[in-house]
Amino acid sequence: MARSDLKIALFSAILFTLSFPPFPLGFLAPVALAVLLNHFIRNRPQNVFAVAYIQAVFWGVFTLFWIAVNTLAGATMAILINALHYAFFWWLFVKLYDWRQDLSLAFFPFLWTGLEFLRQFSEFRFNWLNLAYTQTYYVHFIQFVEWTGFLGLSFLVSAFGVLLYAILRYPERRLAWSGLLIFLFALPWGYGIRREKALAQLKPPTVAVGLVQPDVDPYKKWESSFRDSAYVMLAQSTRKLARQGARLVIWPETATPFFLRYEPRFLQKTHQLVDSLGINLLTGTPDIQIGRTENEYKTFNSAFFFVPHRPGFQKYDKMALVPAAESMPYKRFLPFLRKINVGGGDFFPGNKFQVFESSIPLKTGPQKIESHSKRSKSLKISAVICFESIFPNLVRPFVARGADLLAIITNDAWFGRTSGPYQHAQYAVLRAVENRISIVRCANTGISMIIDYRGKVLLRTRLWRKQDVLFAVPIYHEATFYDNHGEWFGDTVLLIVAAVLGLYFFEKYRNKKV
Numbered sequence: 001m002a003r004s005d006l007k008i009a010l011f012s013a014i015l016f017t018l019s020f021p022p023f024p025l026g027f028l029a030p031v032a033l034a035v036l037l038n039h040f041i042r043n044r045p046q047n048v049f050a051v052a053y054i055q056a057v058f059w060g061v062f063t064l065f066w067i068a069v070n071t072l073a074g075a076t077m078a079i080l081i082n083a084l085h086y087a088f089f090w091w092l093f094v095k096l097y098d099w100r101q102d103l104s105l106a107f108f109p110f111l112w113t114g115l116e117f118l119r120q121f122s123e124f125r126f127n128w129l130n131l132a133y134t135q136t137y138y139v140h141f142i143q144f145v146e147w148t149g150f151l152g153l154s155f156l157v158s159a160f161g162v163l164l165y166a167i168l169r170y171p172e173r174r175l176a177w178s179g180l181l182i183f184l185f186a187l188p189w190g191y192g193i194r195r196e197k198a199l200a201q202l203k204p205p206t207v208a209v210g211l212v213q214p215d216v217d218p219y220k221k222w223e224s225s226f227r228d229s230a231y232v233m234l235a236q237s238t239r240k241l242a243r244q245g246a247r248l249v250i251w252p253e254t255a256t257p258f259f260l261r262y263e264p265r266f267l268q269k270t271h272q273l274v275d276s277l278g279i280n281l282l283t284g285t286p287d288i289q290i291g292r293t294e295n296e297y298k299t300f301n302s303a304f305f306f307v308p309h310r311p312g313f314q315k316y317d318k319m320a321l322v323p324a325a326e327s328m329p330y331k332r333f334l335p336f337l338r339k340i341n342v343g344g345g346d347f348f349p350g351n352k353f354q355v356f357e358s359s360i361p362l363k364t365g366p367q368k369i370e371s372h373s374k375r376s377k378s379l380k381i382s383a384v385i386c387f388e389s390i391f392p393n394l395v396r397p398f399v400a401r402g403a404d405l406l407a408i409i410t411n412d413a414w415f416g417r418t419s420g421p422y423q424h425a426q427y428a429v430l431r432a433v434e435n436r437i438s439i440v441r442c443a444n445t446g447i448s449m450i451i452d453y454r455g456k457v458l459l460r461t462r463l464w465r466k467q468d469v470l471f472a473v474p475i476y477h478e479a480t481f482y483d484n485h486g487e488w489f490g491d492t493v494l495l496i497v498a499a500v501l502g503l504y505f506f507e508k509y510r511n512k513k514v
Helices: 003-019 028-043 048-069 072-099 101-121 131-135 150-169 171-200 224-243 264-277 335-339 386-390 392-400 420-435 481-485 488-513
Strands: 206-213 248-250 280-290 297-306 314-317 356-361 376-385 405-410 439-443 449-451 457-460 467-474
Touching: 003 028, 003 048, 028 048, 028 072, 028 131, 028 150, 048 072, 048 420, 072 101, 072 488, 101 150, 101 488, 131 150, 131 420, 150 171, 150 420, 150 488, 206 224, 206 356, 206 439, 224 248, 224 264, 224 467, 264 280, 264 297, 280 356, 280 376, 280 405, 297 376, 314 356, 314 376, 376 386, 376 392, 386 392, 386 405, 386 420, 392 405, 392 420, 392 481, 405 420, 420 439, 420 449, 420 481, 449 467, 457 467
Parallel strands: 206 248, 248 280, 376 405, 405 439
Antiparallel strands: 206 467, 280 297, 297 314, 356 376, 439 449, 449 457
């Protein structure tokens, strides 16, 4: 591998890293793609796969290093496996370029987007570095994802990369390529400004939501001596928020550091808390399902929803588990994988999209808290747990089943004061715009957020700070084209990818026979 290959790999990895949160520099993503296009097409390194793999490893180390704060083995696995995706992409693209140059450049955004789409369906799925997430600070620009989902945004960013390369590579047609680039940028930007302006005129009802950000050390909270203190802290914050007017209170992921279902004392306290305050409560908690013997059990990362003066609780089990950190991929088929420990958990995925329902007082008129509001509505809420929030194909079904409000509960404390919590929080903006729904995000140590149906962040807490937040959250949902038709954009892209690859392999086969 030549020194120039390493320099380009390092330089483009830095550009990609700076294009992701917490840096509001998403415009660097197309530049990084143009740099790599130029290198792989003009310099033609001998081993494209190896160079692309090294580049993706650099990119992964710079952007995903925060995983190692919790598990070095998990970070290593995530970075090395994730890099294979990009190495395969560039290897395949160069093959296609050698076949038909003009077609391959036009095909570039389809191939990139198609591979991003496919990676959602593996148990190794790790959508963290999708190009769409580089644009989440540009709220005007991303409004069109209500039509295409995040894949349309990834497609557009990758197309910008090709156009930047074409502007530099073909000076005789620079004016035409520049005009097309400006048009493709101005069209969604203009649509976004107009759409936002129309949505800003709406005056939807609101619900008084309280978020408890307890700021608990993730290792200390699991000590048996800390269980009572942890619960008392949550209960005190809930009482305070209820006195201020909250009608829905949310605790973060695994807020209760025990199996709440099998802790009668704490379960009774929770019902008493909810009944006495007249509030609805959503909390994260681990759960367990015991089989015929003690050795036959399954643990789940769950959310429990309590309604005042109603026995029992509603429950949702997290479906998308973090590979290695929460569950070893394919352990259902290879049980011995459960014995491999890389510093994570041993959870099993849920299999049901749950929508919680309760009658919660809403407020019409100015968005401010009024505890005496008497108007009620059957409010439907769904919990999205941590890692799941980066998968639009998992979030959309909650909305399709009638959710009026999405609650993302998470515990990003495992990653300290790194870029990880900022990335994770910012990605939720796309889920709000795709589904035109408000999102409340409650995180153990931050970042907790209120995001409205325009993707506008109405409130953001500080990282590693105890905060109790009360906010009048607008309740509005407009069924979008994406809601109604799902991953139609990804399906269309895959059909085009299949057609082009089919033609490529057909011609290769025919030429061999000749």
